Amino acid sequence: MPKKQKFDLVMKFLLALAIGVFVVSNAARAESVNGKFFTGQEYSGEYSISESSNSDGMRVNPVTIRLTINGEKNPLLYTYVADDLPTIRANDMGFLSIITNSGGMEGSVTYDYVIIINGILVSIGTVQTTLHLGKIENIDAQPNKNLTRTKINYLIRQIVKFNPPALSESLNPYSAATLLLLGQGKFLTPEDDLILSVVYRNKEIIDDPVLLQALKKVIDPGDKDAETSAISSKKTVISNRAHFFSAPISSAVDTAYLIKGDAVSLVKKSADGRYWLADYVSSHGRRTEKWLRCEDIDYCR
Known part of the structure; x- marks a missing residue:
């Protein structure tokens, strides 16, 4: 076989291989997910994460979630665009979380909280925390504008009550704390306050003064009266x-x-x-x- 023909065949093979690698690297990766919403509705399904570019040419990761609720035939759809590779988790506190960590210790972490309302998958809102040396430096909470303040506060309170033991699990304090920041005003009751004590007494949160200060705007872990305040006995x-x-x-x-x-x-x-x-x-x-x-x-x- 002539050298030129061999060269052409090798180049075609390398080009086909490069295209194959590109397609595989950009193909959506599907993973299964199942759990229970705070409403008691069980869900199962899958999510996929792909790669794309936004209008500014920056790489993004579109997320598509398809869930079947209580074994029904028609799945529900939810889409989200993350600015880095996200983690999707069926949180046992009663919601589905999408957590995106961009830039590590000097980057940001964005939390999106997916729930079901009237047969539709919706987000309560997103919270982005900007980090410096791994500690929160700034917090941007963006409640879902299609939900009223009263509705969001109500939904958060229902999540708090759904599975209290889950609040103390190692992976949950930050997700719970940032979720609370989507509420407005001191909307939590004394009962909620007691249940949430495991969150704002968590060592990692105590060591994050910006987050702890933000929490004080919606929950008041301070003393209620002489009988329930700190007691030395x-x-x-x-x-x-x-x-x-x-x-x-x-x-x-x-x-x-x-x-x-x-x-x-x-x-x-x-x-x-x-x-x-x-x-x-x-x-x-x-x-x-x-x-x-x-x-x-x-x-x-």
């Missing part, structure tokens, strides 16, 4: 096994527990008086701040 566990609770409700029971004779410091009492937020330090110096039933420390008032 020590109490001793009287039950043989006193389980912790991640929130002051029976369904939020934890696997960890104290035994008879363990000493705790009381922080504040729940609104219904049945639980105390207790500060416990183990013999190894490990600190735990969670709820205990009042009868387990013989302090029901």
Whole structure:
């Protein structure tokens, strides 16, 4: 075979290979997703992430989500355009989250919260946090303009109540905290405030002063009165096994527990008086701040 013909064949092969790589790299990647919305509706389906360019020529990642609700035949569709490769997660707090981390420690993180309203997948809104050395420097909360302030506040409160134990899971405090910033005014009730104590007492959030200050605009973790404010009195566990609770409700029971004779410091009492937020330090110096039933420390008032 003549050298020129061999060269042409090699070039055609390389060109075809390059086109194939380009097509594969730009093809949408489909992943399955399933979970339950705070409304109790179960969903299953898939999402795909592709690559494209916006009008400014910048690379973006369009997201397409298709969900089947409660086994119905016709799937619901939701689309979103991320400025970097996003993470889609079926959050056990009752929503679907799209989280986009752009630029790492000196970039930004954008949260989009997808829920179902009247048979349609919609976003409650987006929150973008700008980072400096991994800490939040600025926060831009953009509620969905098609939803009223009252509606958004109501939806957030329902999410807070849906699965309180999920608020204390390691991946959730930031998602929960930024979700709250879509609400307007001090819209949370004392009951909500108690449930959310695990969020704004989270160590990572406490170490993020900008986020913590923003949270104070919608939730007030401060003292309500002398009885529920910080209390220095020590109490001793009287039950043989006193389980912790991640929130002051029976369904939020934890696997960890104290035994008879363990000493705790009381922080504040729940609104219904049945639980105390207790500060416990183990013999190894490990600190735990969670709820205990009042009868387990013989302090029901």
